[in-house]
Amino acid sequence: MAATITPDKILHEFSELWTSTAKAESGDSNGVLRACSMTLIAFVDDEDDAAPLAETIALLMRAHPSRAIVVRLREDPDHLESRVFAQCWMPFGHNQQVCCEQVELTVSLNRLEDALSIVSPLEAPDLPRVVWIRSTRLSRAPDLSGVLKLGDKLIVDSARAGSPAFADLRALVAAGLIVGDLAWTRITHLRQLLAQLLEGGDLAAIKKVVIEHCGTEPGPEAKYMQAWLRTGLPAAAVDFQQTDPSGVGDIKGIRIDSEKSDAMDIRVDSDCARYQTGYLHERASFSSPTDHLLLSEELSIIKHDPVFEQTLRRMTIWTPAF
């Protein structure tokens, strides 16, 4: 007989968890502060390395304390089990632990529907709900509408295998869903630098922009950058140029030619950009685009993002010509 789990059982385990955590924190400490500002539902593959994922969620909790529900999807049939635990940390200089609750459901793809019926009642009431899809397996589920209904916002990463295509994201946005794409989030720093460098200049005089990328074709970040620049610089031809066939399509540089000012050249690394424009040779530091930082930015925007949505509409969608 297939295993069963009820939401009530998990809620009861949460309750016991808090009681035991509070008891353990007696003595000189100020006890435990239970924090929750949203529900974060993550769909991951069961074979996904648990340690980095746990670290990502633990780091996220500092800025976005959440009830985290991690659904680990596995291939073999009829599996369903749950585990409840607390994510706790002691902020530096404080004597009170901050704790968030987390439940991990390990479930076979064929029992996804059962898992969804458990997840929904576990969502923290009256608070935003965000679904983060990291699983490559989920795209093979026969019906994803139940997953989409779980959250107020859906976060994907186009740079990962198995992610929805841009056309699908566009359809979701058109249907009114709030969507975030970590591939878009990854270029926020670079977009901000460009906006700052071009601030006050004559944008209509910019006629040519070249986005240099590695890999055999531009990655999703480069494609987003192209669409965003095409929107903001309508007079410019924004094209790609491959600089190195190895790699996965990352942006390596951007060159901007204007009829009225000095050419601008930006060299891009994962943690910085070096730019040169006329007199200035400077360096801008970027935080390494870890999942934790990218998600943190997306979790701060649980509403429609007009710039992202506009860019998505502007994306060139390549349809293979079979």
Added chain:
Amino acid sequence: MPQEPQTEPSPQQPLQDPLRFHRKTPPCAVVIFGANGDLTKRKLMPALYRLAYEGRLAPGFTVIGISRTPMSDDDFREHMREAVSKFLEDSPFDVELWKSFAQGLFYIAGDVADAGAYQKLSERLKEIEASRHLGGNVLFYLSTQPSQYAQIAEGLGAAGLAKADGQLNSWRRIVIEKPFGHDLTSARELNGRLQKVFDEESIYRIDHYLGKETVQNILAFRFGNGIFEPLWNRRYIDHVQITAAESIGVEGRGAYYQEAGALRDMVQNHLLQVLATVAMEPSATFSANAVRDERAKLLRSIHIMKPGEVAAHAVAGQYGRGRVGGKEVLAFREEKGVDPDSQTNTFAAVTFLVENWRWANVPFYVRTGKYLPKRVSEIAIQFRSAPLAVFRNDFTDSEQAAPNLLILRIQPEEGISLKFVSKRPGAGMTLRPVAMDFNYGSSFGERSPSAYETLLLDAIIGDATLYTRQDMVEASWSAVQPILDYWNTQKFAFPNYTPGTWGPAAADEMIARRGHAWRRP
């Protein structure tokens, strides 16, 4: 600060993304007078570097340091590198970024009393403007002795540096540190001299307390929530206690502190600004002047004590010898540079009354001091008790029928705590007080910007919401001036409190006369 955050780029700025990008900062030069001083090394330069690290500064950002010590640009850069790597908190020191940032650091050796120094500055600014395109924007930061503020402003004015250079939308601003005068008269005189050179809109008086995240959060707490404001008045609030306690002494600053004292050093500026933030009316918009108008109005509503009222409403204290944590502590009068008969207060407690409809007869107790039991800053709002004590026989704990308390903690554990009564689990109706805690997002473990990062960025952007204005400074001096005048006529029996205690007994008596007791933070 706009009332509704813009989320879409404007047609004029199609590359902006207000939802994700930081607030835009214009290109500018920050000119620091007193560039070789402690404040520059410990606070200003680390804050500017951190802003650069976060990409908050515009390309071409420039710092020009001025002080008397002869130094080359490269020497200055090296000094600042040492300072930033030493005093940078919660952040990595990125050597590569520093190299880029340091290209924008320049130095001028000069005496602020010498007109030639301003001429040199003017010439250097022109050179740098040509190479780094600063848009004509200059922020002068006076990190010097307060007695030099007016002189520097006048020097800048005489050299033609106080007015924008004619480039479109360019600006000149001046930032000064507290104290803004040492009494009402000197504050007025300073304001008068500054305003002869700079418009009031261009004068940024920094009060780093207002830059603290949690002080800013008071506004969010009060005006972003609907449930508290109806209770925020004399009908429901019994009294308010504002405490800013320090667990250390004057730490080698005895000579300075002797001239200032706790009332001038903390109450006149920081704590009255906090009081104003707690008690002000909601502003119609969140623009800088609208918020400051309300703060100023509140400060002007504070009852100005008559000489005969001071003794009952204000208590001065000075610590004597003692032991703190097993360590011998010298009396204030034994500190280096302090007069052995010093009458300086190292502790001050004041009962302020706000004379408006919202707060009539609600005492605001303010206390601050050196060598108190712990470092803590908080605001405790005590609500009136329930009108009928239905459960008067059902309390078992020593706190008994404690009234509801709302604690706004500023430091060290920033957050909000609401104390209320709840039934003890189990049979029978026994009650006990419990606390519901909220820690701000910033204290869940995320780094929050230092007060100087916030305030420097605001000054560069031109947002003066968190800066004090002339009328606010003068209103707060007006509130404490009668106390200063009265205390100047007194010969106190100092020392009157032991290090490691909550101040003199007279402070407890002051508040007890109204039937209250200091909260133990």
